[in-house]
Amino acid sequence: MQNAHYTALEAKHASLESRIVEEQARPAPDLAMLADLKRRKLRLKEELSSLQ
Template identity: 45%
Template sequence: MDSTHVTALQQKHQGLETMLKDEMNRPSPDAARIQALKKQKLRIKEEIAHH
């Protein structure tokens, strides 16, 4: 696996983490959005782990 691809995945994972924290800190967080962000993070984490 190309290390630039892994780096890009790690950056995307971090971006999703930031979005997740921002959403959770809102006065009325959107539970569906939080769940979707968590699923995206998990898929990226699994892809990174497989390489």
């Protein structure tokens, strides 16, 4: 069960990274959205670290 949870968190983390890269590539990135995405990614990273 924990392995499935960890894998799901990794997938969400990768998805957020992809969205961050996409937003940064735009000519006028939404800085508020970028900040939110980065905050969410950091929370996931912390949760992943706590599960190891």
